[in-house]
Amino acid sequence: MSLKIYRVNMSEAKVSVEDVKEEYLALGGRGLTSQIIGDEVDPNCHPLGANNKLVIAPGLLSGTMAPSSGRLSVGTKSPLTGGIKESNAGGLAAQKLAKLGIKAIIIEGQPKEDKFYTLKVTKDGIKFEDTSSELLGKGNYEVMEKLLVEGGKKACVMSIGQAGEYKLEAASIAVSDPEGRPTRHCGRGGTGAVMGSKGIKAIVIDETDAPGVLVKDEEKFRGAARRFTKNLLNHPVCGEGLPQYGxxxxxxxxxxxxxxxxxxxxxxxxxxxxxxxxxxxxxxxxxxxxxxxxxxxxxxxxxxxxxxxxxxxxxxxxxxxxxxxxxxxxxxxxxxxxxxxxxxxxxxxxxxxxxxxxxxxxxxxxxxxxxxxxxxxxxxxxxxxxxxxxxxxxxxxxxxxxxxxxxxxxxxxxxxxxxxxYDPRAVKGQGVTYATSTMGADHTAGYAVTANILDVGGTVDPLKKEGQVELSRNLQIATAAVDSTGLCLFVAFAILDDAEALPNVVEMLNAQYGLELSVGDVTELGKSILKVERKFNEKAGFTKKDDRLPEFFKEEFAPHNVTFDISDEDLDEVYNF
Amino acid sequence: MEVEVRLFATLRSILAKEDRGVGIVDIEEGSSVDDLIEYLEIPRDIPLIIMINGQRKSEESLLKEGDRVGIFPPVGGG
The missing domain is CATH 1.10.569.10 (Aldehyde Ferredoxin Oxidoreductase Protein, subunit A, domain 2)
Incomplete structure (x- = not known):
């Protein structure tokens, strides 16, 4: 079965199904949401208006036996930043969407009446239901409990709480966890406000009788997935630190x-x-x-x-x-x-x-x-x-x-x-990421804490200027690629330290999709995603002046009495690739 | 000389539970972090992250009176 893109038009209350365009075939997660937003959304539209879109996409490996691959990307023009946004969450949605053969759901338009709908996603497609009277004004805990009783415990719910209904700029989209609770969120950038502006309170994803994910070479995939699982379990952070302490x-x-x-x-x-x-x-x-x-x-x-x-x-x-x-x-x-x-x-x-x-x-x-x-x-x-x-x-x-x-x-x-x-003055690589990320201040966009503090992927003194721009640039590129696979970003701890890990990811992708990617292609994918995002932001009116930290970070910061002293010129080098 | 030792995560079990990983250690003048690790019998099978007075240092670094020495096993998050 070939993968599909569903287009949900809220102005016309209509759902249509499209085949995946050739140029989208090798994209997933952030790569796909950012590309669709770049291709289809006017960068100068009002984020809460009919011309913005909300794109929901599982990662490339989601729904397979690849370990820790259930991450979901939601893309839009952010009401908080005014720029492009990809917000990434765990929970059950990505795996279920992938098993239903859904490459992405594009939600566009705006309902004419002030109503809130629930979308039901099943193997037969997507249906609307006006649930304003039952769900309006309810928090995510109650919404999920109600919908999971109706839709069966095995379904996944994505929903907005009151903040999304009010279209507040920090509103999130909750994604249910295995217990059916709203503990996982597309948190950053106000994606929940965009969902609210589309008149959608909840999305129920039911994978009953789903066809499952097609893997072209199962044997090769299984081998690479098993080896990658070992790479994760053998790494002290992924295999021991995270499970023990969070x-x-x-x-x-x-x-x-x-x-x-x-x-x-x-x-x-x-x-x-x-x-x-x-x-x-x-x-x-x-x-x-x-x-x-x-x-x-x-x-x-x-x-x-x-x-x-x-x-x-x-x-x-x-x-x-x-x-x-x-x-x-x-x-x-x-x-x-x-x-x-x-x-x-x-x-x-x-x-x-x-x-x-x-x-x-x-x-x-x-x-x-x-x-x-x-x-x-x-x-x-x-x-x-x-x-x-x-x-x-x-x-x-x-x-x-x-x-x-x-x-x-x-x-x-x-x-x-x-x-x-992470204070930008005492963890300077992180400061570079905050200043320059296409997402606004986002710690995950280029997590320089790795080499600055954690001794992962090398060591770069967090208090000195040297090496921070390059560190942040490389991490931002790698992160954009990882965010496309559906793998949790925390796999990066193993990838940065263990040279065998990334080839196993590439092999899984090749086995699943019948591709012939090399490790170098992963970097190229990351670069191309960042370029699409950056271009969107430029058209939306962002300039290099927006790639700066607030002025007060030039004040000294105890205990090391450091300032953020990376020059504007150096910050402008981050996207020089 | 005395140094303040701060052990974290799994290394805390080396000190008494009520110390919460923090202790004053009396160690010979001119000792290095390496000597301190030896003295505390911190297992050598995992890489350690060392901070002296909040700054990343190697295990060869020499200690001085009153130093605050943080020792971590591999940790991460984000």
Missing amino acids: TAVLVNILNEAGGLPTKNFRTGRFDGAESISGETLAETITERKGNTAHSCHPGCVMRCSQIYNDKEGNYLTGGFEYETIWGFGANSEVDDLDAIATMDRICDDIGVDTIEMAVTIGVAMEAGIIEFGDAQGAINLLKEIGEGTPLGRMIGNGAGFTGKAYGLTRVPVVKNQGIPA
Whole structure:
């Protein structure tokens, strides 16, 4: 069975099916969403208008037995940044879409009436249902529970909470995890607002009797998948660190390195770091009989997700990541994991990006709306987003918006997107990525923390200028390619350290699609994706002046008393390839 | 001389649980990180990330009185 692209036109309430164009055949995930947005969306359209599109695509390897390959890409013109966006999530959607033979779903147009629909995706195609009366105003937890009771536990739900209905710029799209909970999100860039603007509350993906993924050379594929699984399990980070502690293990190492932004990026160390560390998190989860090694989708061998229970041992939240804990923790001077977990839960339910909200809470504290350290105040502010109060809507529009509302200059954003978890002055390679990424400040876009802090893929001194531009450039290229495969970006730890890993990925792609790619083609793919994205942003009005960090990063930063001193000219070299 | 040792992740089990990985170690003047690793009996089968006063250093680096020495097994996330 050949793969299909579904086009859902919300203006006409019509679904059509298309064969995959020749030039899209070898694309998937981010490569495909960015190419379609580049080909079909006017860069100057209003992100929330009828001319923007929302493209949903599984990765190239999703739905196969390739380990950790269930990542989903959602592409659009971002209401937060005004540029192109690819937001990537785990959960069950990518694998199910791939098994249904769906290369991408393109959602376009806008319904004439103010209604919210649920799309049902099955082997027979896509159907609409007006679910305004049942689902409108509901949070993601309730929406998923309802739809999974109706659609069967094995389905996957993608949904927006109240924030998406209000079309707030930090609104996310939730993707259900294996337990049917909204713990995985296309978080960054306001994709949930675009989904809301299309009048779609939820998408139910049911793979019953799906044809499955066609693999041209099964035997070759199995061999490469098995070897790649070993590459991951043998790597100390992928095979041991991530399952044991999750991503929050980074709290202590960033704190020790003096790069843990604290009190809205004032200093690089937080006195309460130990209370919110990965080690404390893992102990707390174990004591309360949660799960420290949860897979966000079946077949993930790294299992970095977790299930976090409250003091009474009842489920509170899952997918509780380092960046969330950093932002609601150190950056807000809150050292109470239960309070931070509650904030994570609220964000997942209302459907807002935890990173953008964490940065925004820091800015709200800077503004004096609440005091630094006021966990209950932060919880109340986040709840207001769901209630749709004017204050809640301000917060839900992110750090840049909130900073402007209060006339602040210490507002950590690039291209209006909040800067996460690694201070650009003390982890300079990361600063280069934040400044220059097509996505706005996005830590995953070129994760220089690897060589700057973690000794993965070489070593580049995080406090010095030398080597950072090249490091960030190479990582941004590699990441764009990995984001196209459906593989979780965390496989990069193994790929960067183990020369055998990448050839196994290439072999899986070749075996599945009957291609003859070489390792070098992967780099070329990454470059071409970045060029498409960059071109879109240029047409949308971005110039090199947008590839800069906020001015306050030129101020000294303790404990190392460093500034962000990479010159504008050097930053402009990142895209020189 | 005394140095402050901070052990993380799996290495914490080397110290008593209530220390939460942090301890003051009295070690001979002129010792290196390598000597400290030896002294603490940190297993050698995994690569270590070393920070002295928050800066990445090699195992050959010499220690001085009052140094804060962070030692990590391979960790990652993102």
